[in-house]
Amino acid sequence: MNFLRFVLPGIAMIASTYGLARFSFGLLLPDIQKSLQLSDLMSGTISSLFYLAYCFTITLSTIITIRQGPRKMIFAAGLAALIGLLCMGLAHNIYILGLGVLLAGASTGLVSPPYGAAISLWIEEKKQGIANTWINSGTSIGIILSGLGAILLTPHWRITYFIYAVLTLITLLWNIQIIPKKSMYSTRMVLKKGDYSIKGVEGSIRLSIASVVLGICSAAFWTFSRSFFENAGNYEDWQLSIFWVVIGVLGILGGFSGSLIEKKGLPFSYKFATILLSIASIILALSPDKWFIAYSAAGIFGGSYIFLTGVLLVWGIRVFIHNASLGIGVPFLLLAVGQVIGSLSAGLFIGLWGYASTFILFGCAGLLASFITPKKKQTYESI
Numbered sequence: 001m002n003f004l005r006f007v008l009p010g011i012a013m014i015a016s017t018y019g020l021a022r023f024s025f026g027l028l029l030p031d032i033q034k035s036l037q038l039s040d041l042m043s044g045t046i047s048s049l050f051y052l053a054y055c056f057t058i059t060l061s062t063i064i065t066i067r068q069g070p071r072k073m074i075f076a077a078g079l080a081a082l083i084g085l086l087c088m089g090l091a092h093n094i095y096i097l098g099l100g101v102l103l104a105g106a107s108t109g110l111v112s113p114p115y116g117a118a119i120s121l122w123i124e125e126k127k128q129g130i131a132n133t134w135i136n137s138g139t140s141i142g143i144i145l146s147g148l149g150a151i152l153l154t155p156h157w158r159i160t161y162f163i164y165a166v167l168t169l170i171t172l173l174w175n176i177q178i179i180p181k182k183s184m185y186s187t188r189m190v191l192k193k194g195d196y197s198i199k200g201v202e203g204s205i206r207l208s209i210a211s212v213v214l215g216i217c218s219a220a221f222w223t224f225s226r227s228f229f230e231n232a233g234n235y236e237d238w239q240l241s242i243f244w245v246v247i248g249v250l251g252i253l254g255g256f257s258g259s260l261i262e263k264k265g266l267p268f269s270y271k272f273a274t275i276l277l278s279i280a281s282i283i284l285a286l287s288p289d290k291w292f293i294a295y296s297a298a299g300i301f302g303g304s305y306i307f308l309t310g311v312l313l314v315w316g317i318r319v320f321i322h323n324a325s326l327g328i329g330v331p332f333l334l335l336a337v338g339q340v341i342g343s344l345s346a347g348l349f350i351g352l353w354g355y356a357s358t359f360i361l362f363g364c365a366g367l368l369a370s371f372i373t374p375k376k377k378q379t380y381e382s383i
Helices: 003-036 039-069 071-090 094-122 123-137 138-153 157-178 204-232 238-262 264-287 291-319 323-352 355-369
Strands: none
Touching: 003 039, 003 071, 003 094, 003 123, 003 138, 003 238, 003 355, 039 071, 039 094, 039 323, 071 157, 094 123, 094 204, 094 291, 094 323, 123 138, 123 238, 123 291, 138 157, 138 238, 138 291, 138 323, 138 355, 204 238, 204 264, 204 291, 204 355, 238 264, 238 291, 264 355, 291 323, 291 355
16 A cells, blocks of 8 residues: 555544544643533543543454454544544533543544554555554644644633544544455454463563553653643743643654664664653753743653654564554553553652652653663564
8 A cells, every 4th residue: 555645544543533532631621620610639530531441442452453453443443532522522511521531532542553453464564664653643743733722722622622523533534435444454464363462472571661661751741741831930821732732743753763763773762762751851840930941841752752652663563573453552551551650650749749859750760761672683473
């Protein structure tokens, strides 16, 4: 299949599920809280549904993709995002809002494994790493759109969600048209059945540990950086939204991780991105009251995080070389598990020590994670 013909709708789907359906919630939450009179505890509980749904559906999607191929799961992801956005836009109570959040979170778990499998099926081998990392960078485009939506449409969060739903519907129809039906599958990829264990797979333990640790290290920035930035200075709402947009704009550079992996290798790319991710938290901790420093930290974090998820994606596929959906499912699931642990820990530490000390702690932990690198030379085994 033509590279751009496949990759462009893939980028749009990742942008819709991760950017519009999932990450936009944090930006719109202050207005949602006012409209629905939500307490901080209730808002936090509803937000946790994103992670809960993600962890369940990425496991389900991995299994179904292995058994039936990627098309059904890509369609299911787009449909879940569409219905989730509509539910959130129509929500007049916590139950409909919670359902929308659950479906939006589910869409992100459903969408990642099938794209890894689809790339293995329909993109020539030498371009697969680049295709994976560019599709993964769609998250950044979605973050940019959600940031712009927050700037232009605040406080009209219902209209914002309806606009996002229309964009998601267009993306879903585009993907349905592009993704081949089952009868067109290539025999190049072996869809293994019956064994979903990482036990005995060379390189899987190191990959798993790195994914969890990186999830923990990145959680403080994802969850609390905007609050840290807001509390540190007298910033307007549009300046807070620009902080989010900067994360997305620089995150697009993460699409180049596939090219760097090809030129410098997986270990170098992993270490490079992990160190940058750690530096971002430390920089923000040093001068959050200076907008240029804070925006620089946001840009470094956005670029390094998307870059790093691209590295984990390629690393996972190389470990589970005959099962691309499992290669994406394992590191992304464990990344989310780490983020749950990291978010809870960061919230506790911020209450005890404050924002700055917590961000420095998580930044230093990220520097330690840079030593959990992929092996330079390894013959990866299939499951």
